[in-house]
Amino acid sequence: NLFRVNPISQAITSCRKMRRTSEIRAFQRFLNTIHPHFRRLRSALILVNGFQFYSA
Numbered sequence: 001n002l003f004r005v006n007p008i009s010q011a012i013t014s015c016r017k018m019r020r021t022s023e024i025r026a027f028q029r030f031l032n033t034i035h036p037h038f039r040r041l042r043s044a045l046i047l048v049n050g051f052q053f054y055s056a
Contacts, residue, residue, distance in 0.1 A: 007044040011047045014048065027050060028047070031047065031050055
C-alpha cells in the first residue's frame with residue numbers, strides 16, 4: 001500500500017534520483033519559504049510530493 005510506505009525513505013530515494021544536491025537544498029529552502037510552519041511531521045510528505053512534482 002502506498003500510504004504505508006515510510007515518507008522519509010521515499011524522500012531519500014527521491015533525493016538519490018536527483019543529480020545535484022544544490023537543487024535539493026534550493027528546493028527545500030523554496031518549500032520552507034512557502035510553508036514555514038510545515039517543518040517537522042508534514043515536511044516529509046511535502047518533500048515527497050515536491051520531489052515527485054519537481055522531478056516529473
